[in-house]
Amino acid sequence: MHRAYHSIASALSTLRAAIAVASATEAHRHPAAADLRRLGIDATKFNAIHL
Amino acid sequence: MSAFEFLMQGLGTAADPMMLLYALIGVTLGTAVGVLPGIGPALTVALLLPVTYRLDPAGSLIMFAGIYYGGMYGGSTTSILLNTPGESASIITALEGNKMARKGRGGPALATAAIGSFIAGLIATLLLAFLAPSIVKLALVFGPREYFALMVLAFVTVSAAFGDSALRGLTSLFLGLALACVGIDQLTGQARLSFGVPELLDGIEVTTMAVAMFAVGEALFIAGQRVQVEDEVTAVKGSIWMNRRDWARSWKPWLRGTFIGFPIGAMPAGGAEIGTFLSYATEKKLTKHPEEFGNGAIEGVAGPEAANNASAAGTLVPLLTLGLPTSATAAIMLAGFQQFGLQPGPLLFATNPTLVWGLIASLLIANAMLLVLNLPLIGLWVKLLTVPKPWLYAGILLFATLGTIGANPSAFELGMLLAFGVLGYVMRLFGYPIAPIVVGLILGPMAEQQLRRALSISQGDWTTLVQSPIAAVLLGIAALALIVPLILRARGKGEVLSQLAGEED
Amino acid sequence: MSVNRHEPPRRRDTAALIIAAGLVVIGGVMLWDSARLADLGGYSGVGPASVPRVVGFALMGLAAWTAIEALRGDFPQRAPQNAPPVLWIVAGLAAQLMLLHVAGFSIATGILFAFTARAFGKRNLAMTIPIGIVFAFVVWAIFSQLLMLHLPAGPLEHLIFPRG
Known part of the structure; x- marks a missing residue:
């Protein structure tokens, strides 16, 4: 039960991070480092992309 | 008839030479705008709306859908070769794709992107074809209150639920709804918010607004940026073909990307880019080569590129079956349907099956065209990247104003274009999302009409809105989608951060 | 009016305050215009003025929210513009x-x-x-x-x- 709750929470927070990063990049802003980490993206490498 | 028979019939429509030509123009334009940074499919379709006014409806819609699919293909090229995503849905592709290109593996990166896009487009379009009839069946029982609830849900998810600020999302949405009120009221014929100006009686043109927001606002914002990056094209060296190992590492990410992207596209949450980030996160977790991630892992190109094409098809599910746009591009395509007096939704499947199934079938054909257009002809598209920025943006604004003038050659309309362009610039500057204002302007009048119909059926009894189980559930989800993120944000960002750090194991 | 519990206050965002004022103006115009419409609600009680009125009040509310965020300095950093x-x-x-x-x-x-x-x-x-x-x-x-x-x-x- 607890495990199931945990994996759902983790999936939801990944989804939330993906949406946050998407909306930041849409507006040409640098997304929050925590969101990027959640998605397994290296923030320094991500910021090298010309948005 | 089954979905399969309808699809076969649709293929018959789509194989008409004229339709093939429209599809070819669409995918070519789409690839071009995908390659060019600064213009996306939403803007391109908006620019074409006035031009296609006198053309064939089915052909124009096939062309618009081709642009949407093509944009997803083309965006990867700039990401890989230039580290500058041509499309927001291809941002993540730059992460691994550009690293691959710098190592001389640009060819396989482009190939896995194109083939992955093809496979995802194929599967997702078939999913669209086989899911649509059942959703249509469900939607046929929808009355005004269910539609109103559905639109409220779309408003909330597009504006407040997932963006980084509920305040700015809602502000953008309500500005759109305010603009939607301008003009003659559909039910009573009274002039609203027109201040005696005759040009305002017809309401705010969706195309003028969309072109201003996406073309003028974006050009102003890019021009105003202090740091101008100089782009440098990485030449494609070595073989462009994938070797056996590339194939072995690509096929699973393609399939996973497809099944991540498709539902995300159908969800009213924003654009195709969300699925790409999720696909990347998934591939990184599942990979057997974690050391390569960040240094050119082919899975990081294959998955996201499949996801963004599957998203494009997923977006069409609610658009065609319910008339509900879930992204800016879908909202503009809805405006495209309305321009020809067509209202997408369950009724369109019944009244005009030739058009709907022809459109779906032509997507399969467009997808095959795109594979041919993108793999062997990649060199041609790379040439497009060398258009210097001043000419590119000057051209964009030329065509943006051409569309507006073509629809209505008046100084007033151009003044609106300028005013909304400046509004779009200010909104970008202060971090307001653009999609909610466009969705608000397009869906606002429809939501109002459904609400007023529902209430006149119930003779003014507001509880009617929650007396139908479907409407009640939809409104409940909308309320949760509005409130839960607000509480989560209010509970303090520090707590969330530490929690996230703790989960990283 | 101001409670000085959160001292020192974070930077006050004047530009965001101007946005809040703009929203008040737009909301006010909507309310003013809807007041002038003959409300032919008929059976439903919801006429042409109802939706503009709701949107007008919502914009006023969002203006207040914007003003609060502006005073607290909650707006995101803006890139310097040329x-x-x-x-x-x-x-x-x-x-x-x-x-x-x-x-x-x-x-x-x-x-x-x-x-x-x-x-x-x-x-x-x-x-x-x-x-x-x-x-x-x-x-x-x-x-x-x-x-x-x-x-x-x-x-x-x-x-x-x-x-x-």
Whole structure:
């Protein structure tokens, strides 16, 4: 039960991070480092992309 | 008839030479705008709306859908070769794709992107074809209150639920709804918010607004940026073909990307880019080569590129079956349907099956065209990247104003274009999302009409809105989608951060 | 009014306060306009004025929320902007708007083209204006003569296509 709750929470927070990063990049802003980490993206490498 | 028979019939429509030509123009334009940074499919379709006014409806819609699919293909090229995503849905592709290109593996990166896009487009379009009839069946029982609830849900998810600020999302949405009120009221014929100006009686043109927001606002914002990056094209060296190992590492990410992207596209949450980030996160977790991630892992190109094409098809599910746009591009395509007096939704499947199934079938054909257009002809598209920025943006604004003038050659309309362009610039500057204002302007009048119909059926009894189980559930989800993120944000960002750090194991 | 519990206060965001004021004005205009409409609600009690009224009140509420976030300094950092290029593009659009019916599509749009190019770094207007006019004229010819789009003609267009 607890495990199931945990994996759902983790999936939801990944989804939330993906949406946050998407909306930041849409507006040409640098997304929050925590969101990027959640998605397994290296923030320094991500910021090298010309948005 | 089954979905399969309808699809076969649709293929018959789509194989008409004229339709093939429209599809070819669409995918070519789409690839071009995908390659060019600064213009996306939403803007391109908006620019074409006035031009296609006198053309064939089915052909124009096939062309618009081709642009949407093509944009997803083309965006990867700039990401890989230039580290500058041509499309927001291809941002993540730059992460691994550009690293691959710098190592001389640009060819396989482009190939896995194109083939992955093809496979995802194929599967997702078939999913669209086989899911649509059942959703249509469900939607046929929808009355005004269910539609109103559905639109409220779309408003909330597009504006407040997932963006980084509920305040700015809602502000953008309500500005759109305010603009939607301008003009003659559909039910009573009274002039609203027109201040005696005759040009305002017809309401705010969706195309003028969309072109201003996406073309003028974006050009102003890019021009105003202090740091101008100089782009440098990485030449494609070595073989462009994938070797056996590339194939072995690509096929699973393609399939996973497809099944991540498709539902995300159908969800009213924003654009195709969300699925790409999720696909990347998934591939990184599942990979057997974690050391390569960040240094050119082919899975990081294959998955996201499949996801963004599957998203494009997923977006069409609610658009065609319910008339509900879930992204800016879908909202503009809805405006495209309305321009020809067509209202997408369950009724369109019944009244005009030739058009709907022809459109779906032509997507399969467009997808095959795109594979041919993108793999062997990649060199041609790379040439497009060398258009210097001043000419590119000057051209964009030329065509943006051409569309507006073509629809209505008046100084007033151009003044609106300028005013909304400046509004779009200010909104970008202060971090307001653009999609909610466009969705608000397009869906606002429809939501109002459904609400007023529902209430006149119930003779003014507001509880009617929650007396139908479907409407009640939809409104409940909308309320949760509005409130839960607000509480989560209010509970303090520090707590969330530490929690996230703790989960990283 | 102000409670000084959170001292020192974070930077107050004047620009965001102006946005809040703008939202108040828009909301006020909507309420004022809806008050003037005859509310033919009929059976439903919901007429043409109802939705504008709701939107107007919502904008007022959002204005208050914006003001609170502005006072707390919660708005995101803005990238510093270069004003001149932005103004060049705005000037180009304004020039096109004013010249469109006097000088015709090609000349008006050519000036927009050149001003935009200047905003992105092509500074030599003596070169870019002619290029823009020629390009805009080609576009005019294609769209008005082949695709039958109604684009205003001026002296240049009449010179080359005398019958318009």
